[in-house]
Amino acid sequence: MHFHGYAWAGDGRLLAKESERRPVEGGGFRTSGLPPMMTGWWLLRPAAQIRGTWTTPTDAADWLAERYAEHTPDGDPWLPLPTRHRYAIAQLADASDVVWSRWLSGSRWSGHYAITCPNRTWPTIPCPAGLAAPPPAPTVTRLAARR
Template identity: 75%
Template sequence: MHFHGYEWAGDGRLLAKESERRPIDRAQFSHSGLPPLMTGWWLLRPAAQVRSTWSTPADAADWLVQRYAEHTPGGDPWLPLSTRRQHALDQLADHSDVVWSRWVSDSRWSGHYMIVCPNRFWTDVPCPAAPWGPAR
């Protein structure tokens, strides 16, 4: 088991383009930079969309903390990063994907996604970066 990190930040109104977020039209879906509607569908995207890959939940959670902190200045007043990190560790150790996303302004959306690979819910989806190398 390993973990692929993905992220997307941009005009949140673009998330309404659901046709680009579903793998119905493979070409359109593969070329879209928008986050898929289902977490496991990230694994259907080209390997170039993988930001990095880790072999441990702790390293994957550390990346989430770093990227989330960079994209959400001031943090989340309801859930401190240390608590958020612990929840991510628990989820990843349980082979569950982790999504941290939020509106960071009136129109800007920021999302960070850690996808377990191979994925227990998307067993027919191959690893997009196989054979995957060391974390970059």
């Protein structure tokens, strides 16, 4: 498992363009920069939209924390960055995607996404960067003892 980072910032009113946020034919999904409706759908986007790839949850959470600090210089009084960072590491280690997003000012929206790959919710979506998934762990079969 590895993690891909994605980002989008812009006019939050554009998030209403659902046809660009869903992988439907003719909706412009693949070429859109808007965040998908489902986190795992980021993996359907071109590799050029990937902002970083990491092999450890800590490295992916560090990237999220750096981006969040850029967009939230005064911090978040409800969930301090060290706590948010710790939760992100635990979620990513559990193969869960992590989204840090917020309204900035007026209609400005900022979102940063750490997506697990391969994604357990969307296991048939291949890695957009062409990274091979690790081979499955060997299974151990126990034979019944003969009497």
